[in-house]
Amino acid sequence: MDEVIADPIDKFITIYQQEHGYNYTLDQMHGKEFRELLPPELDHTLREYINRKGFFRDLKVIKDSQEVLAELNKKYDVFIVSAATEFPNSLEDKQAWLADYFPFISWTNIMFCGYKIVNTDIMIDDRTKNFTRFNGRKLLFTSPHNVMLTEYERVNNWKEAAEKLL
């Protein structure tokens, strides 16, 4: 979900602007995690924001993800597999968010987990760590933190995912 169909980075930028006066930009993240931009005294705050009830409830949708997933869902059996159990307060927010923006994904095809031990044919993910337990075709979805990585087949956006898979 995060950085693939939902956009937490945009929300991080807004929070640190409004609550701490920083003006971070996506360009600064090139190859880095957002957390690495923070001054040491704010390092601990990021997990606190993420764990706040409601954090995941109003994230913006990643461009073209609704249209392309709706099309993919006609051709494939699409599952949303989200690393979420690290932040238990996110679970119900994430499912409610999916119901709002991806109503064509049934509850049967939603999975909240830690390690992604799924047996699907294809995985689209922005985190290479999620590929380590996965045996199918791996598509690295471009996000600022992963732009320097070269070892995986990449999709830069949902239009490219559509070209490869539809």
Next chain:
Amino acid sequence: MDEVIADPIDKFITIYQQEHGYNYTLDQMHGKEFRELLPPELDHTLREYINRKGFFRDLKVIKDSQEVLAELNKKYDVFIVSAATEFPNSLEDKQAWLADYFPFISWTNIMFCGYKIVNTDIMIDDRTKNFTRFNGRKLLFTSPHNVMLTEYERVNNWKEAAEKLL
């Protein structure tokens, strides 16, 4: 989780005794779902109870599950894979319940889902429908609703699971 490490049936019996005056017993369920015991006018109430916030938060633990899973967890990489997204109000209750009774299971190894599309070696489950998408060794955990089924390798309780797997 349900009917394997957590006991919703005991809670159903208590609820229908306290709120509706029925005295159901496990013997009546032999080969049936609990719902089949209810008179038609109460049929719709079961889903309402299950979907109530808090329903899954105080379930009793199935006998010997804590001790045996703790031992299994030393030998195997144990995951808890629970069909939960049908009832979104259950998600946070289920994770908090696991933290209370199975604290040795890390958030990395918890999965809340609809269909159980996992690539583990073994699945212990009381519902044969969860075996249909699974390619590993299937162990049917005995529960009143499944006692008539014969097509799967069965474990009648956690002591038997320990004998097979430890």
